[in-house]
Amino acid sequence: MRYFVTGGTGFIGAYLVRDLLQAGHEVTIFELAPQQEFLDEIVGAAGEASIVRGDVTDLAALLHAMKGAGAERVVHLASLLTDSSEENPLRAVRVNLEGTLHAFEAALAVGAQKVVWASSIAAFGRGPDELGGTVRNDDYHAPVNLYGASKAFLERCTATYRRDRGLDVVGLRFTIVYGYGKSFTVQRGSAVTHLEELIDKPALGQPGLVTNGDDVQDFSYVEDCARAIVLAAEAADTPSLALTVTGDDVRVGDVADMVRELLPDARIEVRSDAPMRIRAGYDREGTEREIGFRPAWTLREGLASTIGKLRARHGLPPI
Incomplete structure (x- = not known):
């Protein structure tokens, strides 16, 4: 299977690329500023991924790279994180919102079978102490920062791309990944x-x-998060728009x-x-049921x- 991974030399991305290569898949990474040393350290002897330098805010470049890779499954991890989003709201809109929608559009254009993208528990905003119990997978979103708001918006976009565009896409909400x-x-x-x-x-x-x-x-261990992405990429037609990956x-x-x-x-x-x-206190039953994930x-x-x-x-x- 040919995988296309944005942000594939980052923290979670490097472990994901290693796992994909070990499983015998072809991997193309799309990265604005590749962290080659970290990728090489994590991947080791698992194989070699192709790296294309590019910015997810450039739809033409992203589409060109995805076509060139013959992408069959797309994993979108490139994102501005919490503090960076607050410091530069305009850049956050371009990277987190437009960049993710560019990944969706490019995946549609090349006929990719599946798209998995990185959401976050920041989309919920509130914890179980404010909700009076477990945070259900479909609980109402009330984000308290720009990063969380961007993820909540993209989960709604996921519904639109499924319903109106026929894209098989799912988000994974990560917790505190260490x-x-x-x-x-x-x-x-x-x-x-x-x-x-x-x-x-x-x-x-x-x-x-x-x-x-x-x-x-x-606390979610990074290698568990990488495995959850693989499971989500291999699962067809997951009912939920997004699933929470817990530890x-x-x-x-x-x-x-x-x-x-x-x-x-x-x-x-x-x-x-x-x-x-x-x-x-996040609901983990839906994630186990839909993609078979449990922390290892x-x-x-x-x-x-x-x-x-x-x-x-x-x-x-x-x-």
């Missing part, structure tokens, strides 16, 4: 800088400061305790400077893998 390489998303404007303080810095022997220790969050619901302070168990010398200061927020990695396994890779990269002893 793993080796997450620091790249922080550089691109991710709003989850606490993960560096919680995982990366302690792994490298540096002190970490976490100020939201009482928050409860859904482990856990208090942030408890994650710090788990890191300390793996790294007894870790120096992590945990505070609770603001009222507790819950970003967990426990939180402890994911943390150990992340810390081990970080330490290896910096020449530090294994845990």
